[in-house]
Amino acid sequence: MLFTPGDVVPDASEPTSLSLLSKVKTQDDQAWQHLVHLYGPLVHRWCRRSNLNEADTADVFQETFRAVSAHIESFQPNKKVGSFRSWLRTIVRSKVNDHFRRVQRQPVGRGGSEAQLRMAAVVDHLEDEHDAEAETDHAEVVRRALEMIQPEFNERNWEAFIAVAIDGESATDVAERFGIQAQTVRQANYRIRRRLRVILQDLGD
Template sequence: MHPLATRTTTALLAALHDVRDPAWEAFDDRYRPILYGFARSWHLPEADAMDVAQESLTQFARDYREGKYQREKGRLSSWLISIARNRIVDTQRSMKRRGLLSNETAMIDVATEDHLTREWTLSRERAILDQAMALLRSNSRTSDATMQAWELVAVKGVPASEAARQTGLSVDEVYVAKNRVTKRLRTIVEDLTAAWDDEP
C-alpha cells in the first residue's frame, strides 16, 4: 500500500506535474486496479486486461504531461473511462478477428455512457475495498486470531461456533471480533472513498 493512498485525488493530480514525484506511483496504485477491473468486466482475459490497464495509464501520463487533461472540461474518471474504453475496443476487435471473442460477449463500443459509468463505479468500489482490506491488515493491532475469526465469519460466512473452534476464541469473542473489525474496515472504506471522491 502506497503511503499516499489516502491523498485526495486533487492533491495527487497537483503533485503529478513533477515527473519525479512519488505521486505517480500512488496514482498508478490507485487507478491500475480500477482500470484492470473495468477491463475484466468486459470479458477480457487477465493478460489483456492487464495490458489495457498499462496502456491506459501510459496514455494518461503522456496526455497529462502534454496538458491535455483540463479539469474544467470534465471529471478525471470520465477521461480515464474514455481512454480505457478505446483500449478495450481495440482489444475486443482484435480478439474478434482472431476468433477469440464470441458474438454473445458484450462489446464495449455499443455500451451506453450509463453502463460504462456503472461498470467503472463497481470496479472502483472493489479497488477501494481491496485497499481498505490491505490497510486494515497492515495497520491493525488486532491479534491474528481475531483477524482470522473476522475473515471466517464476515468474509467466508463460517458459523461463529466453527470460527471459535478454529481460532481458539470463544463464540462471544468471535462476535466481538466481527463487530470491531467490521467497524474499523467501514471507517477505512469511508476515508478512502472520501479521498477518492475528491475528484476534479
C-alpha cells in the same frame, strides 16, 4: 457524523499541500505509483468486464496508463471531461476497442464476427455507467486512498477515525472507550479527512 465516500470532495480552503494529481504532473515517481494504486484495480475490472482474458487485460492495462502518462499534464476535471475516473474510463474504452480492432484484422478463425460482437458489447458496457456502478467505483478509490494514508497516523487515532467516520459512533462514545478526550477524537477525524481530501483534490473523485 457518519463518513461516506461522497463526503470526500476537493476543499479549496486547503491550497498549501500539493494534490496527488499535481505531483503526478511534476513526474513524481511515488505519486505515479499512488495513482496506479488508486485506479489500477478499476482499470483491471473494466477490462475483465469487457470480456478480455487476463493476458489481454494486462496489455490494455499497460496501454491505458501509458496514455495517461502521455496526456495527464493537460487533464483538468470539468463538466465536459468529468472526473479523472471518467477520463480514465474513456481511455480504457478506446484501448479495449483498439484491442478488438486488432483481433478483427487477424486471419479468419481468430477474430471475425465474434470480435465485432464483443466490441459492440464493450461500447455498451463502458459507455453506459449506472449510478450504482459509479458509486461502487468511487467507494473503491476512497477505500484505497484510506489504505494509502493509514501508515501516516498512529493506531489509536486511526481506530478513533474509523469508529466515528465509518461506523457512525459519536466522538463522546469513542473517547470514553479509548480513555481520551472527545476533542482528541474530533481532531483525529478532522486531520485524516483533511489528508484524504488533499490526496483526491483535483481528481474530481
